[in-house]
Structures are given as C-alpha cells and as structure tokens.
Amino acid sequence: MKKGLMAAPIALSTVALVVSGWGGVASTAFAAAHVKHAAAPVTITFAEAMSSGTQKTALAQLVKEFEKQHPNVTVSLMPEPSYGVLLTKEQAAVAAQNPPTIGQAYEDWAAEFAQAKAIVPLTPYVFGKGGLTAAQRKDFWPSIWKDQYLSDGQMWMFPFNKSDFVMYYNATRLKQLHLATPKTWTAFAKVSKAVTSSAKRDWALSIDPGNPTAAANGTYLWMAVLRSFGGHVVQKGKVAFNSPAGVRTMQYFQTLYNEGALKLGSNYPGQTALGAGRSVFDLSTVASYPYNVEAVGGKFNMQVAAMPSGPAGQGNIMQGTNIVLFAKSTPAQKQAGWMFMNFLAQPKQTAYWAEQTGYLPVRKSADALMTAYFKTHPYQKIAAESLQFARPQEPIPGLQQAIGYIGNAVTEVLSQHTPIKQALTQAASQAQEALGGQ
Amino acid sequence: MNRRRKRQEAISAYLYLSPAMLIFLVFTIAPALFVLYISTFNWNFLNQSMSTFIGLQNYTHLLTSANFWHSLLITLYFVVGSVPIGVFGALLLAILLMKPFRGRGLLRLLFFIPYVTPIVATSIVWLWLFNPQFGLFNALLQLVHLPQIGWVQSERFAMPSVILYTLWHGIGFNVIIFMSGLTTIPSELGEAARMDGANAWQEFWHVTWPMLSPTTLFVVIINTVGALQAFTQFFTLTGGGPIDATTTTSFFLYQQAFVFYHTGYAAAMAVVLFAIIAVLTFVQLRLSRMRTFYQ
Numbered sequence: 001m002k003k004g005l006m007a008a009p010i011a012l013s014t015v016a017l018v019v020s021g022w023g024g025v026a027s028t029a030f031a032a033a034h035v036k037h038a039a040a041p042v043t044i045t046f047a048e049a050m051s052s053g054t055q056k057t058a059l060a061q062l063v064k065e066f067e068k069q070h071p072n073v074t075v076s077l078m079p080e081p082s083y084g085v086l087l088t089k090e091q092a093a094v095a096a097q098n099p100p101t102i103g104q105a106y107e108d109w110a111a112e113f114a115q116a117k118a119i120v121p122l123t124p125y126v127f128g129k130g131g132l133t134a135a136q137r138k139d140f141w142p143s144i145w146k147d148q149y150l151s152d153g154q155m156w157m158f159p160f161n162k163s164d165f166v167m168y169y170n171a172t173r174l175k176q177l178h179l180a181t182p183k184t185w186t187a188f189a190k191v192s193k194a195v196t197s198s199a200k201r202d203w204a205l206s207i208d209p210g211n212p213t214a215a216a217n218g219t220y221l222w223m224a225v226l227r228s229f230g231g232h233v234v235q236k237g238k239v240a241f242n243s244p245a246g247v248r249t250m251q252y253f254q255t256l257y258n259e260g261a262l263k264l265g266s267n268y269p270g271q272t273a274l275g276a277g278r279s280v281f282d283l284s285t286v287a288s289y290p291y292n293v294e295a296v297g298g299k300f301n302m303q304v305a306a307m308p309s310g311p312a313g314q315g316n317i318m319q320g321t322n323i324v325l326f327a328k329s330t331p332a333q334k335q336a337g338w339m340f341m342n343f344l345a346q347p348k349q350t351a352y353w354a355e356q357t358g359y360l361p362v363r364k365s366a367d368a369l370m371t372a373y374f375k376t377h378p379y380q381k382i383a384a385e386s387l388q389f390a391r392p393q394e395p396i397p398g399l400q401q402a403i404g405y406i407g408n409a410v411t412e413v414l415s416q417h418t419p420i421k422q423a424l425t426q427a428a429s430q431a432q433e434a435l436g437g438q
Numbered sequence: 439m440n441r442r443r444k445r446q447e448a449i450s451a452y453l454y455l456s457p458a459m460l461i462f463l464v465f466t467i468a469p470a471l472f473v474l475y476i477s478t479f480n481w482n483f484l485n486q487s488m489s490t491f492i493g494l495q496n497y498t499h500l501l502t503s504a505n506f507w508h509s510l511l512i513t514l515y516f517v518v519g520s521v522p523i524g525v526f527g528a529l530l531l532a533i534l535l536m537k538p539f540r541g542r543g544l545l546r547l548l549f550f551i552p553y554v555t556p557i558v559a560t561s562i563v564w565l566w567l568f569n570p571q572f573g574l575f576n577a578l579l580q581l582v583h584l585p586q587i588g589w590v591q592s593e594r595f596a597m598p599s600v601i602l603y604t605l606w607h608g609i610g611f612n613v614i615i616f617m618s619g620l621t622t623i624p625s626e627l628g629e630a631a632r633m634d635g636a637n638a639w640q641e642f643w644h645v646t647w648p649m650l651s652p653t654t655l656f657v658v659i660i661n662t663v664g665a666l667q668a669f670t671q672f673f674t675l676t677g678g679g680p681i682d683a684t685t686t687t688s689f690f691l692y693q694q695a696f697v698f699y700h701t702g703y704a705a706a707m708a709v710v711l712f713a714i715i716a717v718l719t720f721v722q723l724r725l726s727r728m729r730t731f732y733q
Binding site: 091094095112113115116117118206211212213214263264265266267269272273276278398401407408411412415416434 | 482483484485486488562565566569570571572588590591592593673677678679680681682693697698699
C-alpha cells in the first residue's frame, strides 16, 4: 500500500539525489551580461551523458586541453549514464536550487528550464563583448545555429553533439536484385516492394513506432517523411501532424505495411532485422553506425546513403544535444561556462570530437580539417552534408513526450485498421492535451 | 514500583522503535502527506514558487478523464488475469511439490528461481522471446503449424503476454507460501479423514483447503496489492502500449508524473489509487474473515 503513493517522494528524492550526487556549485549571485574573464580560480561543473567509450575519453581530453589554455578554470565533469538519467538529475538539481554550471540539454528541456527561469539566455555572451564575430557565427551550419534559439527569439543554447538520420542498407542484396539505392520516398517504396518476399520471409524495413512514454526511431522517421511531404509536427504553436500531409504520410506507411515491406517491432528492430539479413534498410541516426556494423558482422556489404527526399525535400531530423548555462552560478562561473562551451564548438575541437565519437562537426570550417577522416569514413561525410536539411524538433516543453502519440496512431492504423484521419485526429488531440499540462 | 517499571519499559520500547519509526515517518508518511498537499496544486516541480493552488481541480479532472477510467479497466484486466491463476496455480503446484518424488528439490528450486531474478533483466530476455519475427515463442508456434502472433506488439495479446511473464516470475513465491502453509497442517487430520473413508479430493476440500484459508487469504491480498501496483514489467515489456493496451493505473501515474511532468495531477492519481487499494484490501479482509479458519 505504501507503494500506492509511488509518485510521492518527489521533493525528498529530489533532495536525496542532489545530496548524493550533485554537491558543488552553490551560488545565488545574479549573472552579469559581460563579466570579464576573471583571473581568480574558478570551478565549473558540466552535467553530461558522454560517459562511456570514446565519448568519455574524447571529452576528458578536451577538458584537459581547455584547462591548459585557461589555467584558472577547472572543469568538473558530472557524467550520467544516459540522457534519461541526465534529465532527471538536472531537474532534481534545479528543483533543489543547486544546479551545475552548464549541462547538455535537448531543445525541449531547454524550453522547460527557460520557462522555470532555471537557465540564462546566451545572447549577451554570444553577441556581446568577448563573443563571436559575425564570420564565426556564419561558420555554424544554419540549421544548427537556428536550433539554439527558443520561441522568444533569444539564444538559450550552444551546440555540442549533433547528429542526423541516414539510411543504412544491404548493398549486397540491392546489387543481387539489380536495384538502385533509393533517393526519393517514391523510389524507396518501389525498392521496398521489390525486396519483399513472404515466401523467403524477407522485407524492407522494421521500425519501432514508439509510444507516449518514449518516442522511438519509427516516430522520428514518420516525422521525417511528414516534413518531406511538406507537413509540420507543430504549426503556430498547435499540434499539426493530422494535416493532409500527415494523412499522406500515414498512407505511405500503410501501403508499405500492407505490402509486407514494413514491420513493427521494439528494441531496435531495424538494426536487428538488417543485421539478421532479413530486412534491407534501417533508417537511423549516424550515431548508430558502429552498432549496425556490429549487428551485420561482415555478413554482407552494408552501405550508408542520405535519407530519401519527398516533394518538399529531405525532412531530416536533427538529433543530439546542446549546452545550457544554469542561472544559479556566479558571474565568474557563467563566464567560464560560456568560454568552455565556446571552446568545444571551435573548428579544431568540434572536428576532433566528431572524429573521435561519430557525432557531426557543428561548424562548416571543421570539414576542411576532416578531409582525411571523411575519406576513410564516407558515411560521416554523407551525414555531415545532410545537416543542412536537418531540422530539430520545435523547442516546446514536453514535445518530446507528446510526439509519442504519433506512435500510437501508427500502430492503430497499421495493425488495428483504424481509419487514418480518425487515428491522427485522436493522436493530435492527445498530444495537444499533453502539451497543455493540467 | 510496578508502574514506574512499566513506564521505563514503555520508554525503552519506544526508544528501540524510534529508528524504524523515524525512517518510516521521513520516507513514507511525510512524502505521502506531501503528495496529498501537491495534489491540490498545479505543481511546477522545477520552480515551486510558480506552483498555483487549484483546490480539488486535479481530482475533478482525474475523475472525468477517460484515460484514467481506461487505466482502471486495464488494471482490473491484469488483476483478474493474473491473481486467480497465480494463487490457484501455485496451490496446485505446492500440493504436487509436497508429494515425495525423485528430483523434487530441483523442481522446487526451478519454480522459485524466477522470483529471485530482477524483473528488469528477465523482462528484457522475455522481450526477445516475445519478438514477433525472431522470438522463440513464434518459432515454437511455427513448429506446430500454428499462426504466429504479435505478443507484446499486438493490442490483443500484449496484456496476456505480460500476465504470462508475471506468472512465470511470481508464482514461485506463492508456491513457497502455500508449501509452508501445507507443512503446518497436522497430519492426523488427514489421517482421520482417510480413516473415515474420505478420498483424496474430499480430504483436500474438507480438511486441507479450510486449514489453508489463512494462507490463501494472505496470498490473495499480497497478489492483489502487487498486481494493482505492478509497474516494472509494463515499463520494460510494453511501455504501456500498444495503443494504451497495457497502460495500468500505476503506469499511467508514472507517465503523468515522470514523462509529462503533470506532477499535481499525478499526485491526485496516487491518492486515488491509494484509496482504491485500501478499500479493496479492507473488503477482501472482511469478506475472507467470514470464511477463514484459524486454528
């Protein structure tokens, strides 16, 4: 019965979380817009989820390099095992009024933090004295630069680890069937039909449609197709995926499913089916590359191509996080925090980070530093070039959760034969209600 | 002197109890009261000063929400689907496992092992067993020429799949409880019944079963409360889907509190769920007492 109140200890657990793992920064000083780089020693904390593999070692190396260049600044990393845990810890720390100096954040996290006045805008740092020159600002990929703004027109984030979607495919199989790599969704549908055989138990693509608890790759793929058909997930602040473009998108998925070319699953079904040689495609982020290579295990030639396009172009979804500056830090910490995030995004550092981790460089000039790397890792070049088409999710608090209702609609239409308009209207209404709060 | 001694004993008793009571107060009672408090607010957990008092609005919204009532129905489905089979299946297994036969110890161990495994870890293994394209269960169905099913991917079979997993994981505990209940029944009662000409079924129905009624009551209550609160297997196996087919009230509460951050609303749901469990347990106790035989 005690557990009947499972939502109970929010405040207490918040405090416990903070006490156990988030000691350190404590200040209530207000941030001045233009604080000079103080010579006095300053320690900043960085809440991040780059806690394993090459991400961990590369970040540690970048911190070392930064501290070497700024001997008065110490960067204390606060690694978390996943984005889910990171969000919980950041929220708990904010609730306990003891946040880190800076932290990784998705767009909707930032919107939520900004709404609660837990972070500060970066506009004064970026455009102010000691900020970026016009040329430096232009050096960022426009889609990434735009991603740093919230709807109030202020810049609240600074780019860090970005990725986008690519198409993995079984090149051996396409060659056997004399099929070309699809460049449009129309071609993708044709190829998908051609590779599907119920007798051989082969199909084109497996997706996890996601649900309101957790959006999945299938949710993002649906959104990408919607965008390439000219639709919007949110338009003028309202959920809009039940538009005619949404209906067309769902029809596209329905046709693939009815032909046996598309199957629904969970737990990375695209990667599993591709790796098992049963499906031909997996549409996923470029960060999945090493996992897909492992799943394929050399059984066939796996290649990477850009996401197919629709009438409105390539509707790629930008993935990965940015960095935010929390409001409770001292002015000196804020200044040092800004310096550190700026350092990470500089061409040399972003190129190093991309080469080490598989994320994408956030600045155009970094590509020139990565020429040799792109030669040996052509898929990275494809993904980097796709960045110009990639758009992030709209920075609306809770949108990440609300889009999960698309997953419900996909499942309803494909496996329950619910009329498309009815399923989309219901999903849109539930998503809108979820965004509205109680 | 006697009174003074009694008082000293009482003080000592309270002192010994105080650490446990303090923990209970701080980590159970206080958070429970806090939940009651925040259920009357539109709660902003990131900035509590931005929270607004809204009285009973969360409760009215909850009681008029189709999603909440749907989650209650799904919970009822899970309770009805898992508790009777879990209880009576365990009773049958316990009776069989009390009979002497070769390998009995190993079999008892095999039934109990799932209970001590972590739900998250075994759920993930079962997720693969349930996989429609690559899972063992569909491979077995194919082997015997039966149509393959979607298991946790299917709106129709998702809940039966979770119930199947829950029974596999939890039945060992019930078996152990029933076995301990069976060992406490005096053997002379059965002997007397057999001397009076009772067959095996009559002995079970008129002697064993009534003597096991306190154990059965305990198992039924524990299983019902457990089923009402079940969360982890839903989180791992289905995520409440597909299309809310497995969104129980506990899962819906989690979703509102920790996915959508409708903290006040979720707190109101926690209070209502607490009341439901309390009332159900009370009713079960009252009804069962009338039919429970205590030695």
